[in-house]
Amino acid sequence: LKDMRTVSWDPEAPALILIDQRLLPVEFTLIRIETVDAVVAAIRDMVVRGAPAIGVTAAYGLALAGLRSGASSRQAFLAEMEQAAELLRSARPTASNLSWAIDGTLSVLKANQAQAVDELQATLLEEAERLAEADIATNRRMARFGADLLENGDTVIHHCNTGSLATVEYGTALGVVRWAHEQGKRIHVLVDETRPRLQGARLTAWELEQLGVSYELIVDGAAGSFMQKGSVDAVLVGADRVAANGDVANKIGTYMLALAAHDQHVPFYCVLPTSTIDLSLQSGDEIQIEEREPGEVLSLRHNERALAPATARARNPAFDITPARLVTAFVTEVGVLRPPFRDSLSQALEKASP
């Protein structure tokens, strides 16, 4: 399972194959997806989640839309792809990588618009495959830069899931832990369970078990108390979108975690591909925050088990904004970025552009 890709392609069908992350760790199930509507549903329902993983999934979604298209003219085909792109873009609003992958794929289409429909179909699939491979390579580069920030014997706090399951393979923040572990450094991870969907308890714990990395699960509210006791050397998180000034949208709870790290002088590292950086937004105030259905808070897994009175109401913002002032550094595939972030982020994007 360790080397199974979160997002993969079956050229025979053709179909996109996803690990169904809603059922882990109880069941390991693969889902075959053959239409763009099903891709949109899988992203929205969080069959697949994690900013890099949903970016690549969307690119495969466009490839599927292309292969399923009955359009006879280039023009009709391109119009259909624009429609599919809009559908995919609306699946989840916060992660930058989703629109980044869609925009990138559309510009590749545009650059090749002289091609025949069957060539355009092949181009879309090639682009998705390229993004998938690039994601893995990017993760491994980030992991190497990030692992240099960790010492043998370090304890780190990790929020949500940023491992193989949040990417095509390897991971962002958890990729850093993985590489440090593979280097022979002894790393202990305090895993935030990450309510409401428990990505930490369900997914990160599951990945760390398989990697053989030492960990203990904690409730999100306990992270500060472990830092107070002086037993934490770093906090590692991913990101869903980073604004030009360094403000970070990430899984709900990240802001409070960053506050505790800042208060206790524990370095707070965000690990992300440069595709997560969105220079079109001046600050976190401009980042759209998805609010998900209250049922995720009120019950475990689709109302199977109520956690609150039957008539209870809930609010469920999926992300929060961590101000740049609380971030020690960004770890990207082009290196570790330090403040002032307005400069280092834009330089990183220049360096990363092909």
Add this chain to the structure above:
Amino acid sequence: LKDMRTVSWDPEAPALILIDQRLLPVEFTLIRIETVDAVVAAIRDMVVRGAPAIGVTAAYGLALAGLRSGASSRQAFLAEMEQAAELLRSARPTASNLSWAIDGTLSVLKANQAQAVDELQATLLEEAERLAEADIATNRRMARFGADLLENGDTVIHHCNTGSLATVEYGTALGVVRWAHEQGKRIHVLVDETRPRLQGARLTAWELEQLGVSYELIVDGAAGSFMQKGSVDAVLVGADRVAANGDVANKIGTYMLALAAHDQHVPFYCVLPTSTIDLSLQSGDEIQIEEREPGEVLSLRHNERALAPATARARNPAFDITPARLVTAFVTEVGVLRPPFRDSLSQALEKASP
């Protein structure tokens, strides 16, 4: 149910009657307790929880130990009571009110050691009844002082459960909300679910439903994001122990909540009877923090439903320390205490002593 006491006494049996808080809100069940060992178990297993409630429960526990005693001499009786007191004291280490109630009851015994065994038995029960009545009166006084800090239309964040269920009746921090509501102020409560035991989702939501107070449930990690949006006017929490310098031990997650309130300039109020103040401790560093069994994090209710891989490990500190610098004011039965807390806390204790 609204006027049911969390801790009450059946003089016929004799027995202590507790609402079983482990089953709420699914089941409302009363437990009859007839021995001191059963009282210890009920406190340890959190049939009853909340610092004021476990203080009064322990006093009734001593009364039960007295009534069940077969001692024929005063001396043997007093020795048995000392033993029972040690048992009760060890049930949970962090809440100040537990040892406060036990110490208070033991000194009443000592002051009356000339009494015959049957008189001592009556004295113990009278003392427990007096503490129960005093708790209710104390809560109502705190509620009045605290409600003056809230305006019509305010939204407050509340952590854990500090209502009727955490006391004999009425509540501490939630008592403030209740009184403001009874005064006709429109108050909206964002209820932290409070992992791992979900006292917010299960108990506070249940109490607010019955009181008709407007509320929405949120995950603990979301509190900061609501404060960031400017939609929160105050944070209200209780306390399990307050050191001489104003450091507060309270339910895990309180420290991170206080950091967010401080960062967003939202007033952070701790509401507690003066029995929670422990001047013998110079700072929070000296407060003993209970670590509970990992099963509370790894599964919901006694392993019925696993939240993490079967082989996962967890850490489960039940409380954390909020430094005094993050506290705006303490609301007690003798008034609202402002910094410098070393002075205002000791003055409050003098004012409160009978």
